[in-house]
Amino acid sequence: MRRLFQYLFSVFYILTACVWGETNPTPDPLPSWNAGPTKTAILRFVQNATDHNSKDYIPPDERIAAFDQDGTLWVEQPAYTQWYFTVDRLKALAPTQPSWWNQRIATLAKSSPDDFSKLSREDIEVVISKTHSGMSVEAFHQFVQEWLNKALHPRFKRPYTQLIYQPMLEVMQFLRNNGFKTYIVSGGGQEFVRSYASTVYGVPPEHIIGTADKVKYDYNHGQPILMKLPQLLYFDDKEGKPEGINLIIGRRPVITFGNSDGDRQMLEWTQGGKGASLELLVHHDDAQREYAYGPNSKIGTFSDALMTEAKKNDWIVISMKDDWNVIFPWQKKDANTQR
Amino acid sequence: MRRLFQYLFSVFYILTACVWGETNPTPDPLPSWNAGPTKTAILRFVQNATDHNSKDYIPPDERIAAFDQDGTLWVEQPAYTQWYFTVDRLKALAPTQPSWWNQRIATLAKSSPDDFSKLSREDIEVVISKTHSGMSVEAFHQFVQEWLNKALHPRFKRPYTQLIYQPMLEVMQFLRNNGFKTYIVSGGGQEFVRSYASTVYGVPPEHIIGTADKVKYDYNHGQPILMKLPQLLYFDDKEGKPEGINLIIGRRPVITFGNSDGDRQMLEWTQGGKGASLELLVHHDDAQREYAYGPNSKIGTFSDALMTEAKKNDWIVISMKDDWNVIFPWQKKDANTQR
Numbered sequence: 001m002r003r004l005f006q007y008l009f010s011v012f013y014i015l016t017a018c019v020w021g022e023t024n025p026t027p028d029p030l031p032s033w034n035a036g037p038t039k040t041a042i043l044r045f046v047q048n049a050t051d052h053n054s055k056d057y058i059p060p061d062e063r064i065a066a067f068d069q070d071g072t073l074w075v076e077q078p079a080y081t082q083w084y085f086t087v088d089r090l091k092a093l094a095p096t097q098p099s100w101w102n103q104r105i106a107t108l109a110k111s112s113p114d115d116f117s118k119l120s121r122e123d124i125e126v127v128i129s130k131t132h133s134g135m136s137v138e139a140f141h142q143f144v145q146e147w148l149n150k151a152l153h154p155r156f157k158r159p160y161t162q163l164i165y166q167p168m169l170e171v172m173q174f175l176r177n178n179g180f181k182t183y184i185v186s187g188g189g190q191e192f193v194r195s196y197a198s199t200v201y202g203v204p205p206e207h208i209i210g211t212a213d214k215v216k217y218d219y220n221h222g223q224p225i226l227m228k229l230p231q232l233l234y235f236d237d238k239e240g241k242p243e244g245i246n247l248i249i250g251r252r253p254v255i256t257f258g259n260s261d262g263d264r265q266m267l268e269w270t271q272g273g274k275g276a277s278l279e280l281l282v283h284h285d286d287a288q289r290e291y292a293y294g295p296n297s298k299i300g301t302f303s304d305a306l307m308t309e310a311k312k313n314d315w316i317v318i319s320m321k322d323d324w325n326v327i328f329p330w331q332k333k334d335a336n337t338q339r
Numbered sequence: 340m341r342r343l344f345q346y347l348f349s350v351f352y353i354l355t356a357c358v359w360g361e362t363n364p365t366p367d368p369l370p371s372w373n374a375g376p377t378k379t380a381i382l383r384f385v386q387n388a389t390d391h392n393s394k395d396y397i398p399p400d401e402r403i404a405a406f407d408q409d410g411t412l413w414v415e416q417p418a419y420t421q422w423y424f425t426v427d428r429l430k431a432l433a434p435t436q437p438s439w440w441n442q443r444i445a446t447l448a449k450s451s452p453d454d455f456s457k458l459s460r461e462d463i464e465v466v467i468s469k470t471h472s473g474m475s476v477e478a479f480h481q482f483v484q485e486w487l488n489k490a491l492h493p494r495f496k497r498p499y500t501q502l503i504y505q506p507m508l509e510v511m512q513f514l515r516n517n518g519f520k521t522y523i524v525s526g527g528g529q530e531f532v533r534s535y536a537s538t539v540y541g542v543p544p545e546h547i548i549g550t551a552d553k554v555k556y557d558y559n560h561g562q563p564i565l566m567k568l569p570q571l572l573y574f575d576d577k578e579g580k581p582e583g584i585n586l587i588i589g590r591r592p593v594i595t596f597g598n599s600d601g602d603r604q605m606l607e608w609t610q611g612g613k614g615a616s617l618e619l620l621v622h623h624d625d626a627q628r629e630y631a632y633g634p635n636s637k638i639g640t641f642s643d644a645l646m647t648e649a650k651k652n653d654w655i656v657i658s659m660k661d662d663w664n665v666i667f668p669w670q671k672k673d674a675n676t677q678r
Binding site for chain 2: 061137190191194204205206208212214215216217223224226233234239240242243246247248249250251265268269272
């Protein structure tokens, strides 16, 4: 029944677009998305959400959109970008931090970022907290920006901030144009993401939810500063995602994009709201243009159980291969010839 | 020099208002504020912040306003509203919670809310965590709303939600009308304040920063819920205020209102930003219409040290007696006859 409606809507949308196009061409808000049920579902959801006469109308205040970051907004293979940052920082800190330097950390600093998958969560927490603290929040932002300016992805040989998904940028902008607030809800560090999210995604610091360290209010030459402490405040992954959403927003999202088992609870939480909602998962099935990975991947796991739950709950699985005609912004052709 | 500018601006503003008033009466955005340097400073700050040609122009994204709640937006004497709620809840829980009921808590449940000031911070944390947990966030909101519907203030014999300051409601609306986001930054519970802030102050849940308990993502008959736990995540008072502001907003406020020593760090943090800012403290000096209290008060302490710092830093001290011609919304006369 749902598929039938999607089909009818699709036909209606194309016919309307054709007729309308004769006199008043409306630009496609999602030019990097191929026509099909996924694109149709997104367009229809937003159309209903903004239509006062629709039973699925959503008041502007409640138009909250949530996006996982790693693997949903940008590349997460062969390792998380923040992990490359962490290892580079470990290496830089090696000579200056004898007090907490030990064999295990020394091995980590020498290792390849692919070794990330061999670490326990405790290891990751210890290493991240040590490499992400000891400076003010503002200094940390600057530090991350400087690193991003020079670091290159091992396969694409481009800055990580260019390895963002053009179709997702279009969805975020389309949602904002229709009165939605777009939040990033990442297992990555809140301050790490805040360092670049405004310029890279157009998402301001108050719309970034992430794993948060404690900070300490202090003074430096009489000027107040917030120092980053090597202590975790909360971990924003799996069940931590709806918990973090509650802390920062205090409302449920109505449309949520994820790509892994870490996003399952956030999608459940979105769907559990009272009104209309849409849940989507990016499936990495495009080894040629990006990566193909699933249940057995080291990171960004999309388990068989998640696929089963997606089907059971009518969550949309986005096929990178079939649904996206462009992956990265720098591959974009002219929008008019593309459609 | 500052006073001279305030005076000149005041004269200019009144003259402009008089001349303009002949042909096109502009309503005073702050009718419950008496003319004087405080009102002038607020009007001037907002005028400059929204004037592209002013050196004190503030881009819309950075127009963040922060308001303490207890004693700044509503009455905090003879005890915090949330403490009345807590004691009522302790009494109601008495028969059902033998496991954590003991002599100390039994004494508290029988005591007057004035005894709040005799408690240690640890006592308060234990009692609040026990009375604010064991239910979902949504159920807690409903619980608080029901309590607010029936509880009356001991002196004014009105619901606590009517004991809000009309002049502050006007400032919040005036700021929002000029593109500011108004945040509440309270030592009180984040979820407690969220229960009523939308309807009482027009402040949505994502703009409430407060003392936060941990929550746990769980399921109830297959439906996801967030359970409130009896564990503190962070305490949003004193240095906790700038820390909480960083967590939720990730930007500094540019205009901040407080009323006690608990707000000092938040005002310092506001003033420490790069551009123009305004810091204000409500001074309760009106025993007849509200309360008069200062350095030696049990709660809402406005210490001599705070007054000294206010003078040193050019923070504005709002005199409730002199600056406000109306305290509560239900005392408001017709806006046209009032000016």
